[in-house]
Amino acid sequence: ASQPQAQYLSGLNPEQSDAVESIEGPVLVLAGAGTGKTRVLTTRIAHILNLGLAFPSQILAVTFTNKAAREMKERIGVLVGNTVEGMPWLGTFHSIGVKLLRRHAELAGLRSDFTILDTDDVVRLVKQLIQAEGIDDKRWPARQFAQMIDGWKNKGYAPADIPEGDSRGFANGKGRALFAAYQARLQTLNACDFGDLLCHPIRIFRAHADVLKEYQRKFRFILVDEYQDTNSAQYMWLRLLAQRPAPERPNICCVGDDDQSIYGWRGADVENILRFEKDFPGAKVIKLERNYRSTEHILGAAAHLIAHNEGRLGKTLFTEQSDPEHAKVQVHAGWDSEEEARAIGETIEQLQRPDRNGKRHDLNDMAILVRASFQMREFEERFVTLGLNYRVIGGPRFYERQEIRDAMAFFRVVSQPADDLAFERIVNVPKRGLGDATIRQLHDHARGRGVPMLDAARDLVATDELKPKARKSLTDVVEMFTRWQAMMETTPGHELAETILDESGYTEMWQNDRAADAPTRLENLKELVQTISTFESLRAFLEHVALVMDTENNPDLDAVSIMTLHSAKGLEFETVFLPGWEEGLFPHQRALDEGGRSGLEEERRLAYVGLTRAKRNCHIWFVSNRRIHGLWQSTLPSRFLDELPEAHIEVAEADGSYGGYGGRGQSGGPYGASRFDRAEPFSGNYETPGWKRAQANKSDATRDNWGTRSGPSVERIAYGESGPRGR
Ligand code: ATP
Numbered sequence: 001a002s003q004p005q006a007q008y009l010s011g012l013n014p015e016q017s018d019a020v021e022s023i024e025g026p027v028l029v030l031a032g033a034g035t036g037k038t039r040v041l042t043t044r045i046a047h048i049l050n051l052g053l054a055f056p057s058q059i060l061a062v063t064f065t066n067k068a069a070r071e072m073k074e075r076i077g078v079l080v081g082n083t084v085e086g087m088p089w090l091g092t093f094h095s096i097g098v099k100l101l102r103r104h105a106e107l108a109g110l111r112s113d114f115t116i117l118d119t120d121d122v123v124r125l126v127k128q129l130i131q132a133e134g135i136d137d138k139r140w141p142a143r144q145f146a147q148m149i150d151g152w153k154n155k156g157y158a159p160a161d162i163p164e165g166d167s168r169g170f171a172n173g174k175g176r177a178l179f180a181a182y183q184a185r186l187q188t189l190n191a192c193d194f195g196d197l198l199c200h201p202i203r204i205f206r207a208h209a210d211v212l213k214e215y216q217r218k219f220r221f222i223l224v225d226e227y228q229d230t231n232s233a234q235y236m237w238l239r240l241l242a243q244r245p246a247p248e249r250p251n252i253c254c255v256g257d258d259d260q261s262i263y264g265w266r267g268a269d270v271e272n273i274l275r276f277e278k279d280f281p282g283a284k285v286i287k288l289e290r291n292y293r294s295t296e297h298i299l300g301a302a303a304h305l306i307a308h309n310e311g312r313l314g315k316t317l318f319t320e321q322s323d324p325e326h327a328k329v330q331v332h333a334g335w336d337s338e339e340e341a342r343a344i345g346e347t348i349e350q351l352q353r354p355d356r357n358g359k360r361h362d363l364n365d366m367a368i369l370v371r372a373s374f375q376m377r378e379f380e381e382r383f384v385t386l387g388l389n390y391r392v393i394g395g396p397r398f399y400e401r402q403e404i405r406d407a408m409a410f411f412r413v414v415s416q417p418a419d420d421l422a423f424e425r426i427v428n429v430p431k432r433g434l435g436d437a438t439i440r441q442l443h444d445h446a447r448g449r450g451v452p453m454l455d456a457a458r459d460l461v462a463t464d465e466l467k468p469k470a471r472k473s474l475t476d477v478v479e480m481f482t483r484w485q486a487m488m489e490t491t492p493g494h495e496l497a498e499t500i501l502d503e504s505g506y507t508e509m510w511q512n513d514r515a516a517d518a519p520t521r522l523e524n525l526k527e528l529v530q531t532i533s534t535f536e537s538l539r540a541f542l543e544h545v546a547l548v549m550d551t552e553n554n555p556d557l558d559a560v561s562i563m564t565l566h567s568a569k570g571l572e573f574e575t576v577f578l579p580g581w582e583e584g585l586f587p588h589q590r591a592l593d594e595g596g597r598s599g600l601e602e603e604r605r606l607a608y609v610g611l612t613r614a615k616r617n618c619h620i621w622f623v624s625n626r627r628i629h630g631l632w633q634s635t636l637p638s639r640f641l642d643e644l645p646e647a648h649i650e651v652a653e654a655d656g657s658y659g660g661y662g663g664r665g666q667s668g669g670p671y672g673a674s675r676f677d678r679a680e681p682f683s684g685n686y687e688t689p690g691w692k693r694a695q696a697n698k699s700d701a702t703r704d705n706w707g708t709r710s711g712p713s714v715e716r717i718a719y720g721e722s723g724p725r726g727r
């Protein structure tokens with residue numbers, strides 16, 4: 001019987017329909033930004049369900065962020081109504097990986113209640129191992145090795161798989177052995193890192209054909225969004241799952257855009273797109289060319305910029321949203337980042353007021369996309385001053401705070417007593433007189449007996465090996481944890497959390513602290529307990545935190561989004577602000593130093609991603625002075641500005657309407673630069689954009705300023721940027 005044309009299909013263009021309706025066999029949708037790739041995926045799921053080709057649980061859909069997964073769930077809900085029971089396996093590679101691994105943990109030598117370590121835990125663990133080997137951890141930093149491990153896992157390597165020579169670079173050839181020691185240690189801790197969430201399932205699939213077959217049968221349809229950013233391990237995982245017993249063909253549909261591949265630095269391999277047709281013979285490749293998101297100016301600017309990259313697959317993009325009324329991409333120059341934040345804040349306030357057609361813009365429709373997270377603070381501060389609602393997306397900043405990490409460590413030990421890293425973090429917090437010597441005793445005992453440290457503590461307090469004071473304190477600790485563990489099954493999560501924070505003396509510790517930030521910490525702890533109350537259990541909450549990467553406090557609140565360019569992938573907003581287009585910041589110096597030409601091209605793709613998030617308005621900013629760690633640096637406009645087509649951009653006039661130049665510029669700034677110096681090049685001469693002349697006038701010495709920066713938050717620029725887990 002032929003199905004009546006479902007309503008959700010009617011709005012699609014012919015190529016989109018083709019992609020939605022080519023249900024059998026491998027399909028690759030390769031298309032530029034805003035052409036409806038994600039929409040095709042969502043509609044395809046609805047279509048499969050509607051035709052009754054599979055139960056929801058037989059569909060596996062991989063999204064790039066948890067936020068995207070949530071949105072997709074909602075969209076599917078709308079498309080198919082509430083008639084369908086259950087939900088597809090829909091989430092990031094990591095969240096699906098953890099679900100698989102909990103089911104089959106024993107095949108990886110873990111228990112199903114294993115802990116997921118975050119980067120900070122991993123670095124501390126690696127540091128212990130490096131020190132235990134007697135390696136100088138100043139010369140061979142733990143963080144560097146943690147990154148190497150991550151890199152290997154992105155390729156799906158176990159210690160034995162590392163090619164000869166690949167591990168030689170670290171600690172004079174000890175890399176492989178350290179990696180092996182690290183894996184062994186994880187096993188003892190009943191823990192895994194993010195890479196393991198993929199690598200363990202791959203190894204289980206390879207070693208246990210029956211398990212693999214079970215899932216190959218189960219997942220009748222596989223769909224993958226943002227395919228250009230899959231790494232080798234993810235690709236292996238997909239390929240294993242997609243194989244189906246002949247004569248059936250793999251029903252895998254991947255959508256992606258090579259121009260939006262921005263995770264090369266984390267092991268993503270755009271080659272996977274090219275391999276697709278080889279690995280899935282007979283694959284149907286569909287191109288979408290109509291952009292439904294952006295105006296002609298935004299699209300024109302983005303297309304012109306990305307054309308500067310070599311080695312693209314190349315594609316056509318057009319939009320039918322063309323209108324002389326449309327605003328061009330606005331390029332603004334500022335004196336410093338304070339002015340940038342002030343001016344953007346003002347623009348946002350203007351947008352909120354009704355325009356001449358009576359239209360007001362929701363804050364939800366606006367986003368500020370930064371290259372590096374240190375840029376966020378300035379905006380946050382400004383918005384607090386203005387009373388503008390905002391949310392920071394893309395990194396669980398909240399969960400990185402010391403007091404939150406401490407509290408979480410208590411919870412982790414209660415939920416998973418073998419979690420030694422957590423135990424070590426808080427055993428002497430607040431101070432209980434448990435010094436290094438006692439900790440070492442605990443360590444030795446734990447290692448000697450092959451038990452977790454909490455158990456070692458339990459053993460030791462029953463002996464007279466400890467000094468009386470330490471023994472007394474440790475007895476208290478052991479008793480507390482025993483009590484809390486007993487409460488685990490019966491007490492609601494937030495009550496248990498509160499009890500733990502009170503009885504441990506942790507809350508009191510901050511109450512007695514005179515430091516200026518102590519009250520904020522107490523507020524944060526309250527916030528934490530409050531958040532836990534929205535979860536089924538403390539355990540569910542811990543799992544959530546381990547996976548979460550985009551914390552939106554309150555999705556109902558009308559608020560401006562602040563996030564990194566990396567975490568903006570796949571999203572769209574009416575108005576997008578792109579601050580910090582300066583050499584060294586964007587393109588980022590680190591990417592240039594480490595990646596050379598390909599580093600630059602990846603930065604350019606990031607710029608393309610940024611521009612194409614905008615539907616109607618896009619404001620780019622660059623400033624001549626930026627403060628990094630309290631130090632002023634003079635900066636040059638980004639080379640990407642030169643690569644924007646003049647037909648589609650407009651250099652906004654520096655007319656002082658943003659309330660002057662903050663006093664500094666008026667009287668000559670910290671470098672004696674005058675207002676005129678700065679304002680002159682941007683006098684509205686569109687023929688020769690001001691920044692070009694400005695760039696020509698600056699000496700190369702200034703240009704080098706960025707290369708020499710160092711410090712903790714710069715470290716994060718290259719590696720911690722996208723929120724810890726883009727996938
Ligand atoms: P990106 O590469 O940025 O992830 P995408 O290719 O996934 O973009 P979508 O997010 O799916 O694009 O779609 C972009 C916008 O265009 C969305 O608002 C979507 O609803 C809209 N859109 C897509 N296809 C159509 C269509 N046929 N008719 C009307 N609107 C559409």
Ligand code: MG
Pocket residue numbers: 037038039225570
């Ligand atoms: Mg998309």
